[in-house]
Amino acid sequence: MRCVSVCPTGARRxxxxxxxxxxxxxxxxCATRxxxxxxL
Structure with missing residues (x-):
């Protein structure tokens, strides 16, 4: 996964x-069903 190797740890959450x-x-x-x- 490229993002894991490129993105800094702080930017992941x-x-x-x-x-x-x-x-x-x-x-x-999501309050109402x-x-x-x-x-199609």
Whole structure:
């Protein structure tokens, strides 16, 4: 995997604040149950 050899260790994960913000954003999107949809 090229990214593992090229990217610095600090760039491989996000900070605590960004993780919290992403989690809050996903909670809003995933709050309601959605039916499966198939697009062709």
């Amino acid at each position: 996000i900070g605590v604040v960004m993780n919290f913000l992403a989690t809050q954003g996903l909670k809003k999107v 959605k039916e499966n949809e198939l697009y």
